[in-house]
Amino acid sequence: MSQVQKRYHRFGIWERAEHLVLILSFTLLSLTGIPQKFFLSPISQGVISAMGGIETIRVIHRIAAAVFLLEAIYHAVVVGYKLYVQRKGATMLPGVKDGKDAVQWFGYNLGLHNKRPKMPRYNFMEKAEYWAMIWGLALMGLTGLMLWNPIATTNMLPGQFIPAAKAAHGGEALLAVLAIILWHFYHVHIKQLNKSMFIGTLSRHEMEEEHAAELEMIESGALPPEPHPAEVRRRARVYLPVAGVLALALAGMTYYFLTFETSAITTIPPISDGPVFVRATPTQAPVTAVPESAGGALVWAGGIGPMLQAKCASCHGSTGGYSVETYAAAMEAITAGEPENSSVVELMQAGGHPGMLSDAELQQLIEWIDDGAPEGAEGAAANAPTTWEGGVGALFEATCASCHGSMGGFSAETYDGVLEAVKPGDPDGSQVVELMRAGGHPGMFGENERNIVINWIQAGAPQQ
Amino acid sequence: MKGTVYKVAPGLLAVLALALLAAALWTAAGATPAQAAAGLANPETAELLKIAGAVPLAQKPDNDLCMACHGRPDQVQTFPNGDTISISVDPEVYAQSKHANLACTTCHTNISTYPHPENPANSAREYTLQYQNSCNQCHPGQAAETKDSAHANLPPEHQDNAPTCADCHDPHAQPDVVTDDQGDPVPAERGRIAEICSACHASIVEEFKQSVHGQALVEEANPDVPACNDCHGIHNIESSRTVEFRLNSPQLCAECHTREDIMSKYGISTDVMNTYVSDFHGSTVTLFSKERSGEDTNKPVCYDCHGVHNIMATDDPDKGLAVKENMLASCQRCHPDASENFSASWMSHYIASPTRYPLVYYVNLFYSIFIPAVLGGMGLFVLSDILYRTGVTRRRKKVEAAPPAQDQADNTPKE
Numbered sequence: 088m089s090q091v092q093k094r095y096h097r098f099g100i101w102e103r104a105e106h107l108v109l110i111l112s113f114t115l116l117s118l119t120g121i122p123q124k125f126f127l128s129p130i131s132q133g134v135i136s137a138m139g140g141i142e143t144i145r146v147i148h149r150i151a152a153a154v155f156l157l158e159a160i161y162h163a164v165v166v167g168y169k170l171y172v173q174r175k176g177a178t179m180l181p182g183v184k185d186g187k188d189a190v191q192w193f194g195y196n197l198g199l200h201n202k203r204p205k206m207p208r209y210n211f212m213e214k215a216e217y218w219a220m221i222w223g224l225a226l227m228g229l230t231g232l233m234l235w236n237p238i239a240t241t242n243m244l245p246g247q248f249i250p251a252a253k254a255a256h257g258g259e260a261l262l263a264v265l266a267i268i269l270w271h272f273y274h275v276h277i278k279q280l281n282k283s284m285f286i287g288t289l290s291r292h293e294m295e296e297e298h299a300a301e302l303e304m305i306e307s308g309a310l311p312p313e314p315h316p317a318e319v320r321r322r323a324r325v326y327l328p329v330a331g332v333l334a335l336a337l338a339g340m341t342y343y344f345l346t347f348e349t350s351a352i353t354t355i356p357p358i359s360d361g362p363v364f365v366r367a368t369p370t371q372a373p374v375t376a377v378p379e380s381a382g383g384a385l386v387w388a389g390g391i392g393p394m395l396q397a398k399c400a401s402c403h404g405s406t407g408g409y410s411v412e413t414y415a416a417a418m419e420a421i422t423a424g425e426p427e428n429s430s431v432v433e434l435m436q437a438g439g440h441p442g443m444l445s446d447a448e449l450q451q452l453i454e455w456i457d458d459g460a461p462e463g464a465e466g467a468a469a470n471a472p473t474t475w476e477g478g479v480g481a482l483f484e485a486t487c488a489s490c491h492g493s494m495g496g497f498s499a500e501t502y503d504g505v506l507e508a509v510k511p512g513d514p515d516g517s518q519v520v521e522l523m524r525a526g527g528h529p530g531m532f533g534e535n536e537r538n539i540v541i542n543w544i545q546a547g548a549p550q551q
Numbered sequence: 552m553k554g555t556v557y558k559v560a561p562g563l564l565a566v567l568a569l570a571l572l573a574a575a576l577w578t579a580a581g582a583t584p585a586q587a588a589a590g591l592a593n594p595e596t597a598e599l600l601k602i603a604g605a606v607p608l609a610q611k612p613d614n615d616l617c618m619a620c621h622g623r624p625d626q627v628q629t630f631p632n633g634d635t636i637s638i639s640v641d642p643e644v645y646a647q648s649k650h651a652n653l654a655c656t657t658c659h660t661n662i663s664t665y666p667h668p669e670n671p672a673n674s675a676r677e678y679t680l681q682y683q684n685s686c687n688q689c690h691p692g693q694a695a696e697t698k699d700s701a702h703a704n705l706p707p708e709h710q711d712n713a714p715t716c717a718d719c720h721d722p723h724a725q726p727d728v729v730t731d732d733q734g735d736p737v738p739a740e741r742g743r744i745a746e747i748c749s750a751c752h753a754s755i756v757e758e759f760k761q762s763v764h765g766q767a768l769v770e771e772a773n774p775d776v777p778a779c780n781d782c783h784g785i786h787n788i789e790s791s792r793t794v795e796f797r798l799n800s801p802q803l804c805a806e807c808h809t810r811e812d813i814m815s816k817y818g819i820s821t822d823v824m825n826t827y828v829s830d831f832h833g834s835t836v837t838l839f840s841k842e843r844s845g846e847d848t849n850k851p852v853c854y855d856c857h858g859v860h861n862i863m864a865t866d867d868p869d870k871g872l873a874v875k876e877n878m879l880a881s882c883q884r885c886h887p888d889a890s891e892n893f894s895a896s897w898m899s900h901y902i903a904s905p906t907r908y909p910l911v912y913y914v915n916l917f918y919s920i921f922i923p924a925v926l927g928g929m930g931l932f933v934l935s936d937i938l939y940r941t942g943v944t945r946r947r948k949k950v951e952a953a954p955p956a957q958d959q960a961d962n963t964p965k966e
Contacts, residue, residue, distance in 0.1 A: 126834050132841055141838040142848070189932075196935035237896055238888050246895025250903070251910040253831075258918030262925060270929045278936060348888075364712055367753040397625045442627060442635075490616055530619045 094288035095305065101165070106284050108158045115151035117264050119144040124257045152231055153345055159224050160337045164330045172322045174314050178208040181218065185211040205299035212274050216266075223263045230256040236348045385455040386463025387414045392534045394451070398444055412526045414462045414534065423460040426453040475502045475550045479543045486530050502550050511548035514541045617655040618642050634675035640723045649725050658685035658722065679715050686716040696786035704790075712751065719747050738772035741780075745769065748779045759860040763867075775813045794847040798840035801827060804853045826900040827853070849885070856881045872899070 098106075119138065122131035123145075138144045169175045187204070189211045194200035209217070230252040233240045237249050275281040283289045294302040304310050385391055395411040403409050410416040422428040434440050435449050444452065455461075473479075480502065487499035498504030508518040515521075522528050523537050532540060543549070618640065620626065626639040645651060656663055661670075661681065672678035687694040697703055697716070705713045716722075729737045736744075745768065749756035759765035759779075767773035782803055783789070789796055805824040807813055814821050827833035835850040854862075856872060863870035872878045878894045886893065903911035 123834070126838055127828075132838065135838060136842055140842055140844065140846070141835055193932060193935050196939040198939075238886060238890065238893055241892035241896055242890050244892065245910075246892045247898070247908045247910050249896030250830075250898055250908060251914045254903075254911050254914040254918070258914065258922065262918070262922045265922070265926055266929060269926060269933060273933045273936070278940065362754060364709070364751055365754040366751055367749050367756075397623055442629070486619075530616060 093291055095291065095294050095302070096287065097283040097289050098287050100287070103284055103287060105158060105162060105165075108154065112151045112155040112158065113267070115147060116155065117260070119148040119151065120260050121264060123148075124260065149235070149345070152228075153341065155224070156228060156341045157338060159228070160334050160341070163337075164334050167330055168323075168326060172319055172326050174311075176208075176311065179214060179217055181211075181214045185214055203296065203299070205303065206297060206301075208298060208301040210297055212270070216271055219263075219266060223259055226259050227256060227263075230259070232344050236344060238348055385451060385458060386461045387417075387455075388463045388535050388538075390463070391452060391455045391460075392417070394444075394448060398442055398448070410526060412531070412534075413524065413537070418460065421456055421460055423456065424458075426456040429456050432456065473543060473546060473549070475505075475543075475548070477551075479540065480505075482532070482536055482539065486532055486536065490530065506548070509544055509548050511544060512546075514544040517544050520544065614655050618645075621655075628675075628678070630672055630674050630678065632674045636675045636678065644724050647726060648723060649727050650722055658682055660685065676711050679717060682717065682722075683715050686722070690716075693786045700784075700786060700788040701790035702788055714751060718750065738774045741774070741778040742768055742772050744778040744780055755860050762858070762860060762862045763864045764862060765860070775807070775816065777807065794845055795840075797847065797852055798836055800852045800854060801833070801836065820900055822902060823900045826898065826902060830897065832897075851885065855884075 118134065122128075122134045123141070125131045126135070126141075135141055135144055138147065170177060184207070188206050191200050191202070191204040192211070195203050233248065233252040234256060240248060240252075275284070279293070281289070281293065283293075289297070291302070392411075392414060395417060399411045403411050409420055417431075420430040420434075421432075426432045432449070432453055435444050435452075483499040483505055491497045491499040491504075497507055505519070508522075510516045520537075520541060523532050523540075621638055621640050622642045624639050624641070626637065627635050628638045629635045650658075659682065661668065670678065670681075672681060694716070702713050729740055731737050745756050745759060745765065756765075756779075760769050764776040767776040768778055783791065791797075801824065808819065808823050809821045811821050828837050832850040835848055836852055839846065839848045839850075858870060861870065865871045865873040868874060870877060872881060875891070875894065878897075878899070879889065879891055882889045882894045882897070898908050898911070901907050903909070903915065905912055
């Protein structure tokens with residue numbers, strides 16, 4: 088009974104504490120690292136979101152990495168203490184026997200071997216895991232620090248070491264996590280629940296199965312004797328200061344590397360693109376070309392008149408005051424032969440008027456005034472229609488009939504209709520002329536057209 | 552005339568006749584243009600008009616009346632604040648426009664008489680806005696889209712610069728947009744878009760025209776390159792200054808840049824998106840865009856390195872990122888201490904191969920063999936243990952081998 092219930096010491100409290108730290112940092116590293124490797128999977132995105140977003144998990148990852156590195160330094164100190172000060176055997180070193188044990192274990196499981204191997208304090212399964220951990224630590228630490236300090240790294244190494252480090256970091260991470268799940272979880276949690284990492288001891292049965300060789304040594308008293316306490320103290324006095332300094336140096340280096348580079352973590356915001364709202368230079372309004380009269384001289388009719396009407400009539404038309412609608416009215420601001428005494432010219436030269444002639448237009452205006460500001464309607468009048476059917480009717484039709492048509496009221500479509508507003512022989516007494524002279528009517532005869540109509544009325548408004 | 556009827560024929564019959572006459576007048580010619588236009592507020596009427604392509608012909612002569620003045624060039628309206636706008640309509644251009652069949656008063660509902668009622672507008676802007684609602688009557692879909700756009704939601708101090716419909720679509724000149732079989736504007740139409748945008752975004756369009764996209768659009772009418780609207784939309788133009796726009800912008804570029812049929816013509820890789828996304832910068836941006844937290848990231852999107860409107864071909868000596876100095880300069884915008892080697896740590900959208908980034912290629916190759924090998928070995932061991940413990944292999948051993956007792960002894964506690 089007592090044989091069976093006897094517990095065999097395996098891990099001290101500090102070793103168990105180390106393991107807890109390792110669980111914590113490894114789990115955090117995996118939880119924050121693997122989702123980064125497989126970030127396109129919805130599961131990863133859910134995990135990342137749940138832990139506060141990608142930037143947050145990167146911070147957690149780095150903190151866990153720092154803890155992991157510090158734990159590694161501590162472990163190195165402890166291993167040194169055990170080997171040098173306590174003179175314990177290097178029981179974790181792999182040897183040929185471990186290979187043989189593995190083959191025998193495998194064979195036994197398959198029924199090819201009739202005995203389990205008698206295994207030492209650390210069996211081949213544990214050694215494989217331990218050394219995989221050491222290898223992983225070195226590789227993950229190295230590649231991790233490279234990724235943490237890409238600028239410093241590329242100061243020494245070619246650029247492609249960074250993506251290569253990332254590939255290795257990710258590949259090794261995947262291997263480590265899967266190996267832990269497959270190998271570690273199976274052997275210490277699933278196959279049987281090995282509680283030694285939490286309670287510190289193993290049962291005799293567990294010892295027989297996993298560490299039969301060590302059990303034999305314990306029972307036969309073949310274990311090496313504990314070193315003399317005085318000797319331990321003497322060696323500790325040498326070791327602890329040296330190890331302390333080395334550990335501090337390593338911790339300092341870790342701190343140095345972890346905080347060395349800031350520009351890869353905090354970046355400068357990109358440069359702005361410049362002003363968005365910039366109006367295009369407006370297109371110049373088209374310049375009305377002033378047609379010259381047949382003789383080449385500038386005249387009012389069909390030349391200066393339409394130009395001024397186009398440019399000025401929206402104000403100086405029907406609204407009262409100065410008007411350019413007719414030659415006579417326009418001449419109120421024009422002194423023939425004296426451009427310098429014409430207020431139109433003065434005003435244009437002074438500038439600042441709401442509507443302005445272009446330089447070319449003004450030049451033509453001045454030339455025209457210089458020439459005596461000829462009205463020049465004679466030429467047009469010579470060929471002008473003189474009868475209703477000979478063209479005057481068509482003029483009314485074109486200019487007035489869109490309103491004064493068949494819709495009722497005054498009609499400009501028929502000779503009789505037009506006579507309602509025309510007094511033959513008396514242009515001044517005719518409503519049509521009055522209306523056109525007053526200006527402001529929605530439809531207006533041009534200057535030439537008006538003269539034609541006036542001449543026609545003067546001549547008795549003949550129908551044929 | 553109506554009065555005459557009423558006087559000579561008093562009584563119920565006369566009243567009835569008057570009513571009939573009034574009704575007839577109303578339907579035939581009596582409805583004022585303003586009332587007819589108001590009828591357009593009814594979408595059904597608007598639709599009918601669109602289909603028929605016509606406005607009641609009785610109104611057509613009105614346009615001649617308006618054109619009598621407004622058909623002349625250089626008609627200018629000056630506003631109290633000094634603004635001037637052209638109020639001329641070229642009758643020939645109008646006749647070719649999409650609106651040729653509409654009466655002027657269909658849109659200019661506030662003008663039905665001459666002299667025109669005094670316009671209260673103080674500025675050209677106020678004047679233009681008076682007619683904004685006219686467009687909505689027949690184009691409610693586009694109007695609604697525009698209302699949600701960045702243009703319609705400018706901050707108050709910039710409201711005066713926000714474009715109205717007419718600022719982009721001259722209602723007196725807007726021609727039919729020529730489209731292809733798919734209903735997309737033909738290349739020549741797409742070339743005009745930049746011109747329209749340049750009215751207000753002149754410097755950007757100028758920059759765009761120098762870019763690899765803009766040059767091909769303006770000079771060759773190349774259908775493969777984007778016009779403004781391909782990235783920014785047409786009526787529902789989204790603000791490009793939001794976090795959301797920035798984070799989703801790689802998708803926008805990828806729409807064309809992952810299309811083999813387009814990219815193969817120019818020898819451009821279609822791996823640009825997946826290589827970006829699998830890199831640190833791209834994966835961060837992707838995660839931020841998926842999280843939708845509204846937070847921005849300082850990691851670059853496509854345009855942070857390639858430029859926005861001034862994107863050049865990668866071999867462009869001044870801007871192209873295939874030129875080492877340009878690439879480094881681009882890196883240094885965010886990583887000021889970056890050295891020449893640093894820029895090569897970004898694999899320039901390449902996938903690692905034995906000749907390009909061989910170290911990366913071989914590391915990946917190593918792990919693609921190493922991981923299955925290690926896990927396979929472990930798996931075999933674990934499997935053998937499972938077989939033993941579940942009794943599969945143990946039972947066989949019992950039959951074959953003589954001393955099975957030891958195993959059983961192992962499992963029974965010794966007293």
